[in-house]
Amino acid sequence: MDSDTKVFCPCFEPRESRHRTTQEPPTTMLEPPTTLTDPNCSFNTKDVYFCTNCQSIKCNRCSEPEIESKYCPSCMSIARAGCNSCPRNCFTCPLCRTNLTVTPGGPRSYTFQCEGCEYSYVQKTESERLTVPLLRVVKASTLLNNASYTRFTELCNQLEREGLEGTDALSAVSQTGQKLLNRLPPDLQLKSLSVAETKQADASPVLFDEEADLSVAVQFEGIKNQITPTSQIHLPGMVPISTRLRTKKSILCKLCRKIIIKPDKEPTIIKFLKSSYFHDIFPTIKVALPANTHSQTTNFSMNDALSEETQNCTFLISFINNCKLLTDVTISTNQKHVFQIKSPPEMLFMEATIPVPHFKLGAKPEKLNKPELIVKTIPTHYLTKNTKLARVEAINRVGSKHDEGTEKGINWVSLNLKVKISSIIEEADSQLKATVVESLKGIRLPIFVTVVNDRCDFGCWCLINVGKLIEEGSHA
Numbered sequence: 001m002d003s004d005t006k007v008f009c010p011c012f013e014p015r016e017s018r019h020r021t022t023q024e025p026p027t028t029m030l031e032p033p034t035t036l037t038d039p040n041c042s043f044n045t046k047d048v049y050f051c052t053n054c055q056s057i058k059c060n061r062c063s064e065p066e067i068e069s070k071y072c073p074s075c076m077s078i079a080r081a082g083c084n085s086c087p088r089n090c091f092t093c094p095l096c097r098t099n100l101t102v103t104p105g106g107p108r109s110y111t112f113q114c115e116g117c118e119y120s121y122v123q124k125t126e127s128e129r130l131t132v133p134l135l136r137v138v139k140a141s142t143l144l145n146n147a148s149y150t151r152f153t154e155l156c157n158q159l160e161r162e163g164l165e166g167t168d169a170l171s172a173v174s175q176t177g178q179k180l181l182n183r184l185p186p187d188l189q190l191k192s193l194s195v196a197e198t199k200q201a202d203a204s205p206v207l208f209d210e211e212a213d214l215s216v217a218v219q220f221e222g223i224k225n226q227i228t229p230t231s232q233i234h235l236p237g238m239v240p241i242s243t244r245l246r247t248k249k250s251i252l253c254k255l256c257r258k259i260i261i262k263p264d265k266e267p268t269i270i271k272f273l274k275s276s277y278f279h280d281i282f283p284t285i286k287v288a289l290p291a292n293t294h295s296q297t298t299n300f301s302m303n304d305a306l307s308e309e310t311q312n313c314t315f316l317i318s319f320i321n322n323c324k325l326l327t328d329v330t331i332s333t334n335q336k337h338v339f340q341i342k343s344p345p346e347m348l349f350m351e352a353t354i355p356v357p358h359f360k361l362g363a364k365p366e367k368l369n370k371p372e373l374i375v376k377t378i379p380t381h382y383l384t385k386n387t388k389l390a391r392v393e394a395i396n397r398v399g400s401k402h403d404e405g406t407e408k409g410i411n412w413v414s415l416n417l418k419v420k421i422s423s424i425i426e427e428a429d430s431q432l433k434a435t436v437v438e439s440l441k442g443i444r445l446p447i448f449v450t451v452v453n454d455r456c457d458f459g460c461w462c463l464i465n466v467g468k469l470i471e472e473g474s475h476a
Contacts, residue, residue: 006042008461011062045279051253055458065249071267085242284320318379321361321411330450353418443467
């Protein structure tokens with residue numbers, strides 16, 4: 001499904017209407033879901049999953065990730081649970097985050113050299129042969145060379161020596177804060193905030209000392225020139241960073257706790273043991289203007305809709321089967337849809353008619369290894385004239401349309417979607433019309449699509465961005 005067509009997930013829908021939204025046939029539906037127009041509830045099909053046990057769509061809110069394994073992206077080794085960094089000698093540069101090469105630098109030292117910049121680091125050891133992992137040695141030296149950690153340890157030891165505990169420690173902190181406040185200039189010291197003692201500030205203008213400001217700027221410039229470039233920094237505190245682990249996650253359904261997506265635990269294997277993406281079950285929906293955009297039945301001006309007269313427009317909607325099974329598709333729409341326009345506060349009415357509400361989609365071919373077979377899976381409207389094969393296929397399809405403009409391929413069907421649009425804005429001036437036209441660009445028309453095959457039997461709401469298509473038709 002392209003970016004202009006979204007699919008609705010009913011996980012935010014009230015409990016009493018959630019079952020009706022996804023399970024009941026379209027003929028029994030009285031009204032669309034209450035959260036259908038919420039942009040946080042509509043997604044692209046590539047961003048959601050499908051639970052075969054619940055027979056429903058699953059977004060990131062109604063699904064849950066579960067870690068299958070953790071591995072190091074450098075040495076590709078699997079780490080045990082609870083680790084966040086590689087337990088082996090894999091390190092990254094603290095400057096550019098590139099992998100570091102570790103080599104023995106002497107009898108009691110190891111050299112870390114960055115492959116992406118000039119960073120280098122030498123780690124000394126107590127013995128010639130390591131009895132503990134190099135990671136522990138680096139972490140221990142990090143704590144010893146860290147000024148902040150050393151200062152914190154000294155403060156803790158000082159508090160223990162002086163016996164400051166409980167309220168005594170708080171009193172000491174309060175006294176220290178008061179001493180700092182007393183060191184401020186008189187005009188910056190805190191005063192009473194009570195309303196009775198508060199006086200209005202002096203309205204005299206603030207005077208600036210230009211010479212003092214220039215001297216401070218010269219001092220900052222001198223400090224700036226003394227800063228060493230980043231690529232040449234070799235401070236003791238900038239020690240190598242242990243490589244962070246990556247994870248392989250499974251996706252579970254929050255309702256039935258069944259696995260939806262399950263990858264292989266091995267880091268070198270990219271295949272999935274179980275995969276149930278929504279776009280593999282649900283057909284791809286593409287909506288566009290027909291090729292004859294200048295005909296009276298297709299070309300549409302939104303300015304003409306800003307009157308009490310009803311305007312008609314026709315779109316071409318194509319369904320492409322992504323499943324390797326024969327699929328029955330049923331499309332239905334509700335009664336007239338009402339869209340509230342916030343500025344100005346008026347209403348727009350839109351009614352959709354589908355001449356062919358039920359059809360069958362052929363199965364997707366098992367192997368698409370030949371160009372002659374790939375071109376047959378493309379709807380006629382999206383065939384280009386850039387290649388000889390596409391031109392020949394387009395000529396062979398001439399006259400293949402049936403009644404009501406329906407055209408069928410090996411795994412796709414294209415049909416017309418007729419929409420009636422009307423408004424109740426009276427005596428609209430040009431500025432008002434321009435405001436409404438801008439508001440119409442994001443309007444999406446809801447349709448209910450039911451899919452039935454040997455693998456699934458469910459229905460869901462789809463939102464078509466007809467506002468963008470109407471805008472393109474009005475400028476055609």
